[in-house]
Amino acid sequence: MEKYILSLDQGTTSSRAILFNKNGEIVHVAQKEFTQHFPKPGWVEHNANEIWGSVLSVIAGVLSESGIKPEQIAGIGITNQRETAVVWDKETGVPVYNAIVWQSRQTSSICDELKEKGLNDLFREKTGLLIDAYFSGTKVKWILDHVAGAREKAEQGKLLFGTIDTWLIWKLSGGRAHVTDYSNASRTLMFNIYELKWDDELLEILGVPKSMLPEVLPSSEIYANTVDYHFFGKEIPISGIAGDQQAALFGQACFEEGMAKNTYGTGCFMLMNTGEKAVRSEHGLLTTIAWGLNGKVEYALEGSIFVAGSAIQWLRDGLRVIKDAKDSEEYAAKVESTNGVYVVPAFVGLGTPYWDSDVRGAVFGLTRGTSKEHFIRATLESLSYQTKDVLSAMEADSGIVLKTLRVDGGAVKNNFLMDFQSDILNVPVERPVVSETTALGAAYLAGLAVGFWESQEEISRQWAIDRKFSPKMNDENRNNLYNGWKKAVNAAMAFK
Numbered sequence: 001m002e003k004y005i006l007s008l009d010q011g012t013t014s015s016r017a018i019l020f021n022k023n024g025e026i027v028h029v030a031q032k033e034f035t036q037h038f039p040k041p042g043w044v045e046h047n048a049n050e051i052w053g054s055v056l057s058v059i060a061g062v063l064s065e066s067g068i069k070p071e072q073i074a075g076i077g078i079t080n081q082r083e084t085a086v087v088w089d090k091e092t093g094v095p096v097y098n099a100i101v102w103q104s105r106q107t108s109s110i111c112d113e114l115k116e117k118g119l120n121d122l123f124r125e126k127t128g129l130l131i132d133a134y135f136s137g138t139k140v141k142w143i144l145d146h147v148a149g150a151r152e153k154a155e156q157g158k159l160l161f162g163t164i165d166t167w168l169i170w171k172l173s174g175g176r177a178h179v180t181d182y183s184n185a186s187r188t189l190m191f192n193i194y195e196l197k198w199d200d201e202l203l204e205i206l207g208v209p210k211s212m213l214p215e216v217l218p219s220s221e222i223y224a225n226t227v228d229y230h231f232f233g234k235e236i237p238i239s240g241i242a243g244d245q246q247a248a249l250f251g252q253a254c255f256e257e258g259m260a261k262n263t264y265g266t267g268c269f270m271l272m273n274t275g276e277k278a279v280r281s282e283h284g285l286l287t288t289i290a291w292g293l294n295g296k297v298e299y300a301l302e303g304s305i306f307v308a309g310s311a312i313q314w315l316r317d318g319l320r321v322i323k324d325a326k327d328s329e330e331y332a333a334k335v336e337s338t339n340g341v342y343v344v345p346a347f348v349g350l351g352t353p354y355w356d357s358d359v360r361g362a363v364f365g366l367t368r369g370t371s372k373e374h375f376i377r378a379t380l381e382s383l384s385y386q387t388k389d390v391l392s393a394m395e396a397d398s399g400i401v402l403k404t405l406r407v408d409g410g411a412v413k414n415n416f417l418m419d420f421q422s423d424i425l426n427v428p429v430e431r432p433v434v435s436e437t438t439a440l441g442a443a444y445l446a447g448l449a450v451g452f453w454e455s456q457e458e459i460s461r462q463w464a465i466d467r468k469f470s471p472k473m474n475d476e477n478r479n480n481l482y483n484g485w486k487k488a489v490n491a492a493m494a495f496k
């Protein structure tokens with residue numbers, strides 16, 4: 001009986017269940033979008049029960065559509081949108097508030113207060129992050145501060161907190177496991193990434209009781225079995241967890257120091273493996289845990305871009321200038337350039353390297369001759385410019401000059417974007433055959449724990465290239481275009 005690994009990829013806009021075979025190939029995918037809630041400008045929330053429902057539905061979908069039986073699943077890997085915070089009642093399992101999404105800015109004022117107290121260096125020293133609404137810690141504080149009775153219940157040990165991995169494993173295991181892994185814990189602003197434990201001093205500052213927090217474990221081991229009724233009578237080991245960006249680094253087999261990947265999803269996240277060394281950034285990057293594996297923890301440097309693919313969704317749903325995200329490629333290719341137009345998609349502020357919560361989106365360089373094509377092209381190009389900002393910071397911090405960039409995520413199907421990316425970086429861009437590297441990374445972690453795969457060497461051998469995009473632009477053109485972007489970002493930041 002052939003066996004498979006089931007990977008559950010719970011992303012910002014959709015949940016996916018993907019079955020992988022022993023060659024690391026996709027056998028079947030089921031996907032379901034869920035509702036985005038925007039209660040106020042800059043706020044983004046999800047209904048945690050709707051997320052759970054979407055995950056159950058893709059599990060059922062992938063099994064029934066593929067005809068693969070639950071007993072053929074050797075293990076389950078979980079990977080998730082990170083930082084998004086859920087708080088629920090331990091007894092009833094009911095979330096006390098919507099999940100506050102990583103993109104949400106509703107805790108900006110809490111962050112401002114913490115920064116005014118001069119606490120940024122303390123948080124940075126211990127967590128590798130910086131004080132920003134992006135991370136989970138202030139989201140938990142916000143829920144405890146705003147939901148009637150929540151703080152009292154939390155102090156009585158009656159509430160639990162989790163990032164989405166924790167929430168899903170708690171549900172899948174019928175409330176038996178309240179766990180997370182090092183990679184997810186390292187995104188909470190509450191976890192000491194050097195001492196590898198929840199940090200009492202930071203918890204005290206944030207007013208978060210330790211009893212709410214999950215147990216933090218390595219990224220590849222059996223955490224719990226699923227309760228049988230979710231899998232048609234079978235209990236299946238949940239044996240891998242990683243935050244989606246770290247999972248993509250793993251799925252891209254970036255196992256050696258200096259190897260990097262960039263994922264183009266809702267946001268865009270570049271991670272560089274720095275091995276057992278945690279590199280402290282001087283240029284606005286985050287120091288984060290890549291994974292815990294084989295009895296040790298490895299680290300990564302990360303550049304986080306908040307708006308990437310979601311700018312294309314905005315073209316589709318907000319401006320309605322395209323019907324489908326993929327149409328953006330055809331429109332962009334119809335013109336030679338943007339004719340001097342720059343779109344700065346700072347819809348929820350800017351992350352690396354600017355870390356400016358208050359800046360909002362802007363468009364520059366419009367003329368009477370600006371067409372829809374120029375506008376769409378400028379929006380796509382903004383993903384590449386933001387990536388260039390991040391890569392410059394990464395090269396400055398690590399001292400490593402990148403030879404190639406491995407890419408993945410929903411938007412890498414766009415060949416125009418990949419060509420332009422390579423041109424602007426002046427670095428070859430490599431797109432692998434399996435672009436679902438996030439799900440693949442979680443599958444690999446789960447598979448290693450149950451002996452489905454033997455070693456990271458075996459995994460490295462499975463990585464295969466689909467297409468390489470090589471730079472063709474001359475230096476003068478590249479420098480002029482990028483200087484224009486820098487001017488546009490600076491102008492957007494000045495308009496507050």
Ligand SMILES: Nc1ncnc2c1ncn2[C@@H]1O[C@H](COP(=O)(O)OP(=O)(O)O)[C@@H](O)[C@H]1O
Pocket residue numbers: 011012013014264265266267308309310311312313325326327328329409410411412413414
């Ligand atoms: N051909 C395309 N060109 C540009 N953007 C695309 C294309 N296809 C998908 N996208 C964008 O990619 C994102 C989806 O990628 P995905 O990796 O599924 O995201 P997430 O995991 O964040 O939900 C969407 O924001 C969508 O707009």
Ligand SMILES: O=P(O)(O)OC[C@H](O)CO
Pocket residue numbers: 010011012013080081082083102243244245265266267
């Ligand atoms: O859902 P994605 O793929 O946009 O990833 C979200 C990130 O994990 C946020 O840190």
